Amino acid sequence: MKRWMLAFRIGFTYIGTVVGAGFASGQEIYQFFSVFGKYSLWAILLAVFLFAWLGTRMMMIGARLNASSYQEFNHYLFGNRFGKWMNGFVAVILFGVITAMLSGTGALAKEQLGLSFHIGVWITIGLAFLVILKGMDGILSINSLVVPFMLFFTCLIGIQSLQAPGWSEIFHLPVVNRDGHWMLSAVSYVAFNLAMSQAVLVPLGGEIQDAKLLRLGGWIGGVGLGIMLWISNIAMQLRFEDIRSVEIPMAVVIGTLGVWIKYFFLAVMWGEIFTTLIGNIYGLAAYLRQIWGLKEMTWICFIFISTYFCSLVGFPVLISYLYPFFGYLGFMVLLLLIVRQKPVRC
Template identity: 45%
Template structure:
């Protein structure tokens, strides 16, 4: 492969990773609840999720190129047909907006709790960074993730190596949940995150177009996610069940590493939230801007961020509680249709 293809593959992979990870991943809560609680089965669950990330994520990228899709709207129409796709689009818009609100609220809390800065300041600074990144289009998202994701991976690898060194690769005994549940949990984790990732992977496929580059990029992203999941899961398993007492288990794992590394962790946590935020806002923007002239784009992005800012002030727990399961079912349906034989997929 040429150097340009390799560079683009890495950019795709990093963007894939940056879209999937977020506050839940960075804090360790997602990994703990979806994988660690299943003990030894957690590693098999991670393998299943990684295979789905590679298979389904690769299909999204390739279909984005094939359909010349500027947003996930074209993919939904292809899979569900024009009439049903309208309802699917509505659900996805609501969910992307909901996760955007959650990410902004998380950033505000991060600034408040760790830097003793006003909640609103953290949100506004992140909104400004999001706006200027998205105004650069897909290239802005690729560039941001090319910086953020390697730092995230380095920190997770550090936590893994530090844990392995201090424990001699010994893990605590985890009394697993019912053995059959680990598979459902692994598939649910992959489906939910692939549903969110479609907002970026589909137009990214259209942006790059080259099949080999897209396939390699999807593999890079999946393997990277797998490495991060395995490293974090091992560290959490080692300190189980103590980690169940912490809202941010990863912060507990790094709490003995000195003030500098704790500060770096907080900045990485912000980066992970930011990478998910720009993906969600880009997905919302690409869908809402399509019917309007291009010059309306900046105004619509400002309206999306401003609306999310005001909603984030009143909290989002109840909305997430009710919408996340619905979006999980929708994402599972989307993943199933993507895995279905090609001649059945084409419905529009």
């Protein structure tokens, strides 16, 4: 029983690392899957398989390398020369994502709850600091608490969708994105998210070290992500014409569930931001400690302070340029994950 509990903690940490505000809002699901109409289900099935297979391989490589950060992982995949560049670029991206996540929590507090932007950010920083103090065990524990609420919220959406008319239409929906292909979209979605998730999955594998547990946890995480993708996609496709012109498609879906669900939705969105935030901070601090020394807690405090000030001035321009480039590098990570043999245990 204890092994199953640990496997679910691994799987939930995987889910919590991948999902974020874009997932909770429905925007990611719409852009990568729903726009492909009747082919979206096939895209989700492909994404589930890749998440489960390659996420597990990433953790297994981390275990074989006895890795404490993503640095060892990229050196193994890309070699020492190009691995250094990849590690530096991942650090910049993680810094940008942390900044965007903090800014998002401030925006939630200000726009939805009527609180100060700064209060929202500093409450999030304080809670994140307490979780990260406990290291990987803290990250596993908070994901084990938050992710079941995400799954419960997704199930609520699924139950509501079952009562909606028009189920037969989702199997005949036209493809909106004529410039892309559902298969390429699914692969690019997995590539980007796995490239980002290495900050957590690699040291997680290095700490757990149990191959059977990592495989089981990897598949639990991959299938869990697939269930959330599938239910959310169907819910939005049933209201496809209503969500095409909105920034938060999921808001249209939950609008029929009553006023009280709005606050549940905001709590879930904050939780998805928070789980991604703590994983990225942990991964970035571990990398910086390996490169420049100093205590990990020193780097964590530096990251919090610097990203707080950056969140005040905004980071959207930098992210708009870095994200697409990081997506291309994600394809390289996926390819090397497939073709590289697992290393001999160090």
